[in-house]
Amino acid sequence: MAYQAKLRVWRGDATAGELQDFEVEANEGEVVLDLIHRLQATQAPDLAVRWNCKAGKCGSCSAEVNGKPKLLCMTRMSTFAEDEVISVTPMRTFPVIRDLVTDVSYNYTKAREIPAFTPPEGLEPGEYRMQQVDVERSQEFRKCIECFLCQDTCHVIRDHEENKESFAGPRFLMRVAELEMHPLDAGDRVEAAQSAHGLGYCNITKCCTEVCPEGIQITDNALIPMKERVADRRYDPIVWLGNKIFKRNGA
Amino acid sequence: MTEVERHNYDVVVIGAGGAGLRAVIEARQRGLSVAVVCKSLFGKAHTVMAEGGCAASMGNANSHDNWQVHFRDTMRGGKFLNNWRMAELHAKEAPDRVWELETYGALFDRTPDGRISQRNFGGHTYPRLAHVGDRTGLELIRTMQQKIVSLQQEDYRRYGDYEAKLRVFAECTVTELIKEDGHIAGAFGYWRESGRFVLFETPAVVLATGGIGKSFKVTSNSWEYTGDGHALALRAGAGLINMEFVQFHPTGMVWPPSVKGILVTEGVRGDGGVLKNAEGERFMFRYIPDVFKGQYADSEEEADRWYSDQEGNRRTPDLLPRDEVARAINTEVKEGRGSEHGGMFLDIASRLPTEEIRKRLPSMYHQFRELADVDITAEPMEVGPTCHYVMGGIEVDPDTAAATVPGIFAAGECSGGMHGSNRLGGNSLSDLLVFGRRAGLGAAEYVESLGARPSVPDAEVTAAAKRALAPFDGPEDGTSAENPYTLHTELQQTMNELVGIIRKADEIEKAIDKLAEIRSRIRGVTVEGNRQYNPGWHLAVDLRNMLLVSECVARAALRRTESRGGHTRDDYPQLDAQWRNRLLVCQTTGDEPVPEVDVEAREQQPMRADLLELFELSELEKYYTEDELAGHPERTA
Structure with missing residues (x-):
């Protein structure tokens, strides 16, 4: 059952790099990460890769397998033909540090720009009451393991470095939606979604949803509803008229 | 002089899982400057793997639940070897710690009347585990990660700098704790990304590094679980207790x-x-x-x-x-x-x-x-x-989480005592919250009480750098070069087969011999490549810690001639009341990366009378010696 798999792994750093071919043993039930580990142990001890749980729960081992954003620990070797050459490359949207490891600090910067949960006034710890149906909407988004594959695949930043400054990316627009839909969050997040976090850049191609290893409906359940709330607020003719008459800015 | 990036903080927390993050929050809320150092990216720590839930006797699912019932369950689960004061604090404070998470934004599953839902778990009398489906650990870590971001946002509003008081040093490994005159003065490590050295000058270190599972072949633990906190504390002069108790999760x-x-x-x-x-x-x-x-x-x-x-x-x-x-x-x-x-x-x-x-x-x-x-x-x-959790860890004061070395605090899996010989499911997430907070508080109070701060001796920094780089130089004395991956595999095999779920004296002795062999070979470990993100080098450094904690497990396991909780001896299959209150303390002397381990037996303080009275005499008789129960009210009445 064991066979020699053909792996083509990108190796290099910020200055230069290339694809290198390896032949490495593959056994029944193994995933791409198992083979990367076997490469480390037998042929390339300094091959850099991030990983932690090896069970699809921590979102560390994100990379691109045959050009598709994937978790290496959840990509089964059985999904490829035995003689197929499998390419493993780092996430393209983020700067390479070394081999399969990229600099994902963009994501942590964006996370800091989203105002945190705002606790409701007048409720002490232990007094929070919420219905299951009401928490489920935000709970879906809180399944996110922050693998950043949605950020990696999003063409707004994948092909346009210049958009990174003003676009939080699907993961963090979803965080805005999560807080907006939190039954007890006291903050108002609709206007900032558009003006500060770049929701308008998203043209709902659903690439993020497609690569999400947690199966979160990012586009349908987070981004589109947020766009609708923005539209309601900004383009409702009565609100618009009210704003004109009372000269309120930025409401 | 070695080139080292220097930072100065009031408190440095090592480990960014649940216990570490909760300690960070507490110390920062006390107004101190805090660094949190972790081997992985922020938010990836092993806590994300916790599935079932967080035990707290809120009584939402069954109103009969209260801290006393939780305390009793915890002591029974640990076969009465637990540090009873820790078990008491844990049972009393867990509900507040869970409710507090809701104010940070956590979204637990709900009961029909809108409160936090609680589920059944092994050893818990009532449904007690707050949960979010089966991804409760992820919710905990994300919630605290986001709370830390909110504290950084506060600092940004006040100082114009997110990192003015609280900074995350992600993908950074601490290799040495540095002392001056017996007090903690700093922590030395390297950036995984660049391999460059970093020195934290700090009077207080909170160890929250988790467990030791990567010393075993079959484990639910991630690569980070190499016993770093255990080893750092040992080498700094602190004691480890209960190291023979390793939990094998049944499923x-x-x-x-x-x-x-x-x-x-x-x-x-x-x-x-x-x-x-x-x-x-x-x-x-x-x-x-x-x-x-x-x-x-x-x-x-x-x-x-x-x-x-x-x-x-x-x-x-x-x-x-x-x-x-x-x-x-x-x-x-x-x-x-x-x-x-x-x-x-x-x-x-x-x-x-x-x-x-x-x-x-x-x-x-x-x-x-x-x-x-x-x-x-x-x-x-x-x-x-599967090897899941180590009950043993750094011996701490239950109230302040202080280890015996001034300036070292410890919380979570790397601390010892709370769970006795066996941890109940769900008691880990609550442990992290309760004692993470206490460690943050303990460290803050210690720092506030200090007059002059210890300073880091230069010679120590030079020595630490030399030790960290040794694997690049290879063996000095002509011994053959060793591959760190191969040695790691041999170590895991040894622990799994010879000091695993069922143990025997002759097998443990065989393991100790094999560990001695690995110890002699570890000096020959040689790595290829350069210092930039080099996993071979990282493993070579972590391997020393794995070997040291493995020695503690094996030596303590050989000494304890009974079966209790996470320590089962085929040659001593019974619970032995004479052993119930006896702790095995591991200590080291010597300055090498993997010093020799001594094991010493010591009695625990007897349980306070009001806590002892929570149990029926007939139950205690199954665990205690006759002498110990002489003062029980049911006897004296």
């Missing part, structure tokens, strides 16, 4: 081989799943030990009624504490009633409707479908024991 995946050891949550059994052997028998009814007789159902009918009526029925033995279930599975497999791949069957498919399984156990459904081609709503899971 890890067994097939395919590449996923062997990955955890299957106890929540499966809490929600109605049952264990069966290859003959289809629910075998756990045959494994209720004497100390738990009368507390568990002795027929399938009663066990099944218990899920809906807990007042009139006793709980199913599928939910005995983990040590009991793991041993039972081990015996069943050994006696030839195992599954095709050497495990038992865990059946939820025939017990709950498909939709309910997918709702309550979404990540188990996903994990088995993706990694094993098994649909858990249609077929049973194959499961077997």
Whole structure:
């Protein structure tokens, strides 16, 4: 059952790099990460890769397998033909540090720009009451393991470095939606979604949803509803008229 | 002089799992400047793997629950070896710590009246675990990560700098604690990304580095679990207690081989799943030990009624504490009633409707479908024991989390005492919160009480750098070069086979010999490449810690001539009351990266009378010696 798999792994750093071919043993039930580990142990001890749980729960081992954003620990070797050459490359949207490891600090910067949960006034710890149906909407988004594959695949930043400054990316627009839909969050997040976090850049191609290893409906359940709330607020003719008459800015 | 990037903080927290993050929050809220240093990216720590829930006697699902019941369950689970003061603080404070998370934005599953839902788990009398499906650890870590971001946002508003008071040093490994005149003065490490050195000048270090599972071959633990905090504390002069107690979780995946050891949550059994052997028998009814007789159902009918009526029925033995279930599975497999791949069957498919399984156990459904081609709503899971948790750890003061070395604090899995000889499921997440907070507070108070701060001697920095770089130079004395990956595999094999779930004197001795051999070879470890993100080098450094904690486990296991909780001796199969209150303390002398380990036995302080009275005398008699019970009120009355 064991066979020699053909792996083509990108190796290099910020200055230069290339694809290198390896032949490495593959056994029944193994995933791409198992083979990367076997490469480390037998042929390339300094091959850099991030990983932690090896069970699809921590979102560390994100990379691109045959050009598709994937978790290496959840990509089964059985999904490829035995003689197929499998390419493993780092996430393209983020700067390479070394081999399969990229600099994902963009994501942590964006996370800091989203105002945190705002606790409701007048409720002490232990007094929070919420219905299951009401928490489920935000709970879906809180399944996110922050693998950043949605950020990696999003063409707004994948092909346009210049958009990174003003676009939080699907993961963090979803965080805005999560807080907006939190039954007890006291903050108002609709206007900032558009003006500060770049929701308008998203043209709902659903690439993020497609690569999400947690199966979160990012586009349908987070981004589109947020766009609708923005539209309601900004383009409702009565609100618009009210704003004109009372000269309120930025409401 | 070695080139080193220097930082100065009031408190440095090592480890960014639940305990570390909770300590950071507390110390920062006290106004101190705090650094948190972690080997992985921020938010990836092993806490994300915790599935079932966080135990706290909020009484939302059953109003009879209270801290006293939780305390009793915890002591029973640990077979009365627990540090009773820690167990008391834990049981009393856990509800507040969970409710506090809601004010940070956590979204737990709810009861019909809108409160936090609580689920059943092994060893807990009432449904007690706050949970979010089967991804509770992720919720905890994300919630605290986001709370830390909110504190940084406050600092940004005040100082114009997110990192003015609190900074995360991600992908940074600490290799040495540095002392001056016996007090902590700093921590030395390297950036994984660049390999460059970094020095934290700080009077207080909170160790929150988690466990030691990577010393075992079959484990649910991630690569980070190399006993770093245990080893750092030991080498700085602190003691480790209870290192012989290692928890093998009864239900890890067994097939395919590449996923062997990955955890299957106890929540499966809490929600109605049952264990069966290859003959289809629910075998756990045959494994209720004497100390738990009368507390568990002795027929399938009663066990099944218990899920809906807990007042009139006793709980199913599928939910005995983990040590009991793991041993039972081990015996069943050994006696030839195992599954095709050497495990038992865990059946939820025939017990709950498909939709309910997918709702309550979404990540188990996903994990088995993706990694094993098994649909858990249609077929049973194959499961077997996996190394999951170390009860042993740094000896601390229960109230302040202070270790014996001034300036070292410890919380979570790397601290010892709280769980005695065996931890109940769900008591880890609550432990992190309760003692993470206490460690942050303890460190803050210590720093505030200091007059002059210790300073870091330059010679120590130079020595630390030299030790860290040794693997690039290879052996000096002509010994042959060793591959760190090979040595790691040998270490894991040794611990798994010889100091695993069932132990014997001659096997442990064999393990100690093998560890000595690895110790002599470890000086020859040689790595290729340069210092930039070099996993071979990282492993070579972590390997020293793994070897040191493995020695502690093996030596303590040899000394304890009884079976209790996470320590089972084939040659001493009984619980021995003479051992109940005796702790084995591991210490080291010497400055090498892997110093020799000494093990010393010591008595614990007897339990406070008001806590002892929470137990019936007839139960205590199963664990205590006659002398110890002479003063019990039921005796003196």
